[in-house]
Amino acid sequence: MSPILCSIDFSHVTRFNDILQKAISDEFLRFESYLKNACKRFVMELKPTFITDDNPNKDINVAFYNLPLIKRLRELTTSEIGKLVSVAGVVTHSSEVRPELLQGTFKCLDCGTVIKNVEQLFKYIEPIICMNATCQNKARWALLRKESKFADWQRVQMQETSKEIPAGSLPRSLDVILHHDIVEQTRAGDTVILLVPLLAIS
Incomplete structure (x- = not known):
């Protein structure tokens, strides 16, 4: 569920x-x-x-x-990184929906010990070492998919509206990662207001 x-x-x-x-x-x-x-x-x-x-x-x-406060893309600065920001723009592109591993359950391939709830921090992370004191495996693991926790995610690119772009300037854009219930809720051309934790500005 x-x-x-x-x-x-x-x-x-x-x-x-x-x-x-x-x-x-x-x-x-x-x-x-x-x-x-x-x-x-x-x-x-x-x-x-x-x-x-x-x-x-x-x-x-x-x-x-x-x-x-709703910010325009052009108003975002490095001081907002790490904060919860409400930003407005137009969706220009959205990726396919893909699964993301949130918490992994792994089986040690040397002794069979199962390690649950290994949190994934934006990359694939295996257990550091087997919990079985007589094993000490650090490299041989099998991910137990049915016992792990996954979530849907989708990358959406949003761009400034035409009226917000100063004369002679290129439009600013921002990539946003959508998770869970809000994937596939937007499409190209939609004007949206997204409330997101800002991780980076490029």
Whole structure:
């Protein structure tokens, strides 16, 4: 089963606690896992059957909307890197949807020990060493796909609208990675507002 998307109006966070909204907007990636866990506890209070024996790792994903300031692509600077940014533009291209490994379950090919929940940090990561003290394998692993956690992702390129481009200038563009429920929700020509943690500017 696919994860549940918890959509949160950012203005509600601002009204609730100014320190919390600043922490989320300035360091979203640092607090994302805590936000997911808080939403999961909230959902469990409303629906205790959300977690079942045959699906103990059911996920909650967090998405915000209504960030107070919407930036144009030309206004993005390096000071925004790492922050949660709301940016507007026109979609010019979108890739095919592909699977991404989030947490891997690996089997040691030397002794058969299984290591679960190896977090993948934007690249394929295997266990550093086998947990079996008599084995010490560091290189021979098999990924157990059915026991690992995957998510859909898609790359979308967005560009400044024609009215935002100064005379004689080339349009600015930004590549955005979409995950989970929002893949395949946009197509070329759509004018969109995306709220994303900014990782780089090129």
